Amino acid sequence: MNKEYIVLSRQDAVARNNSPYVNLKVANKEEVENICVFDVPKTSGPKVGQLVRFLNIRENQGKKSATNMDMIAGTFPTENHPLYTLVPRPIKREEWDRCIKAVLKFCKDEVLIDFVKQQADALFPQYSKYPAATSVHHAFPGGLLNHTYQMLHLLEGVYPVYPYPEDIKVERIIIGILFHDWGKLCEYNVEGEKLENGFLLGHIYMSANYLNNLLRDLGIDKREINFIVHCVLAHHGQLEFGSPVLPCIPEAQLINYLDNISAKADIFSTTGNMEKAFALGTNVVKG
Numbered sequence: 001m002n003k004e005y006i007v008l009s010r011q012d013a014v015a016r017n018n019s020p021y022v023n024l025k026v027a028n029k030e031e032v033e034n035i036c037v038f039d040v041p042k043t044s045g046p047k048v049g050q051l052v053r054f055l056n057i058r059e060n061q062g063k064k065s066a067t068n069m070d071m072i073a074g075t076f077p078t079e080n081h082p083l084y085t086l087v088p089r090p091i092k093r094e095e096w097d098r099c100i101k102a103v104l105k106f107c108k109d110e111v112l113i114d115f116v117k118q119q120a121d122a123l124f125p126q127y128s129k130y131p132a133a134t135s136v137h138h139a140f141p142g143g144l145l146n147h148t149y150q151m152l153h154l155l156e157g158v159y160p161v162y163p164y165p166e167d168i169k170v171e172r173i174i175i176g177i178l179f180h181d182w183g184k185l186c187e188y189n190v191e192g193e194k195l196e197n198g199f200l201l202g203h204i205y206m207s208a209n210y211l212n213n214l215l216r217d218l219g220i221d222k223r224e225i226n227f228i229v230h231c232v233l234a235h236h237g238q239l240e241f242g243s244p245v246l247p248c249i250p251e252a253q254l255i256n257y258l259d260n261i262s263a264k265a266d267i268f269s270t271t272g273n274m275e276k277a278f279a280l281g282t283n284v285v286k287g
Helices: 091-102 109-129 143-161 170-179 196-200 203-218 222-233 252-271
Strands: 006-015 020-027 033-038 051-054 058-060 065-068 071-073
Touching: 058 143, 091 109, 091 143, 091 170, 091 196, 109 143, 109 170, 143 252, 170 203, 170 222, 170 252, 203 222, 222 252
Parallel strands: 033 065
Antiparallel strands: 006 020, 006 051, 020 033, 051 071, 058 065
């Protein structure tokens, strides 16, 4: 016991007796463990990316647990620490800029090209601090940046081979990708805890509303604004997945597919061997 781990994810919860606890996913070079730690309030305990040790871990029917007294939180490791690379990190600015430049080569609308350049520059420092979710995918500081980048990077390869390119205005896709999860800046804090507006409004509405206001200031055609905002509103793809509308233009459908590829790839990557991935509905087997 007393092995050193690094925290990959953290979920706070409250038991029926109102006692707080956290579910930690931790890892070292040899193993990945899911450990329920009791009596840990939201304001204490290790955060994602922090080192931790356990004096004692109990196991009952395959589920592992510990108490706050069993846990010793350590420091945030530097880049030369052997466990540093186990936690995903936000991509570098040069890779973000390269990708934006690459997808803009597909574009023709100069007004929207300038808009993308301006917004991509402004969004990078914000997205590099926030997670894309609390637990399901890209649930780490900067996960929002990496998820958005992955979708744009996928677009680099998909758009040139799309069967009916004449049916698509690629500027809508790029802007839709950039802003589809913008509301998560308001839905979570930088540590991935859900805030009041996440329950009252949800990230889809907040994203669409914010983007609609930005586009109105550009003075472009209202119908074009509706097409772009629709891409954000429909990005979850299905009503049962929280989408307020279904994709009814090819740009919106493509964003939904790219969103799913990025999210599910991250789930496969971060789920341990033989571990249940509830978002996939199956157990992941590492090859």
